[in-house]
Amino acid sequence: MKEIDVFREMASRTTGDRPPDIHVTEQVLATLARRSAAPTELLWALTGASAALVGTAATLAILAVQAWQTWLDPITELFSLCYQVMP
Amino acid sequence: MTAYMLSIGVQPTAGHARGGAWLAALYAAAARPAGAPEESIDLADVRRSLGGDQEAYARLIARYESKITGRLWKFTRDPQALEELAQESFVEAFLSLKSYRGEGPFISWLNRIATRVGYRHWKRQRQGRQMLPLEDWHGAVVNPSVGDDPVYAADQLHSLLAQLRPRDRLVLTLLYWEDCSVAEAAAQTGWSQTMVKVQAHRARKRLKLLLEKAGLLKDEGERQ
Secondary structure (H helix, E strand, C coil), rough: CCCHHHHHHHHHHCCCCCCCCCCCHHHHHHHHHHHHHHHHHHHHHHHHHHHHHHHHHHHHHHHHHHHHHHHHHHHHHHHHHHHHHHH | CHHHHHHCCCCCCCHHCHHHHHHHHHHHHHHHCCCCCHHHHHHHHHHHHHHHCHHHHHHHHHHHHHHHHHHCCCCCCCHHHHHHHHHHHHHHHHHHHHHHCCCCHHHHHHHHHHHHHHHHHHHHCCCCCCCCCCCHHHHHHHHHHHHHHHEEEEHHHHHHCCCCCCHHHHHHHHHCCCCCCHHHHHHCCCCCCHHHHHHHHHHHHHHHHHHHHCCCCCCCCHHH
């Protein structure tokens, strides 16, 4: 007996095997509705992310300026002192 | 139900509110009127769907979901997975609806999509799958009382095919279980006809090894 004959015999025994009765119309339409709404949601998500990014960048800039001011004055004073001491 | 119908532009009626009545009406509308050519009805519903008529697409789903689940039942034995694959097929079909030109039956076009969805499912399942002992298949084939049960026989056949690579499994399923011609198998898979023949040859060799290992295939010398 060839391998395909065995296979066909096994396959023939499955005649009468039926899938469960399922209905997917509502779920498919709901999925498609969600997909069509997705661009708006994406836009809002991007807007939110952009706002958060701008806020973070502004905070970091303020902190950098404050740090610069804190360290700038002592360094400037040190250089001016060295300049005065130099012959 | 009402909320999503409004969101997709379908005006709910009192019948819709009753849920079951809406579905019943849908399935009644999906049925092909006597004498009406199936292809022209499908094409009209496809055009309406492309124009934004969701009820037309709902009719197409209702008309073909039993055929599509029948095809996908060759790809999974799990009812939950079957439902997910059917949903995936119809969503994918809707997104590719523009590519349907009405040159062949709508069900053939849908079957192609379902076959590819099922094939992807096999490839996802390839890793970490559970193998049944080979002795179980032998029992199913040599024991006629068990072998007569089509559900059990289908379980065994799926277990056997699961031992093969998805490509081998697909070509064997289409050619020798679904009885597709080489041309039909090529259309379903998107492969060339030469590719189908080559793949079938390789799949048969691997099937032979598998059946020999399971003791289901006796060699010529042994039988004489």
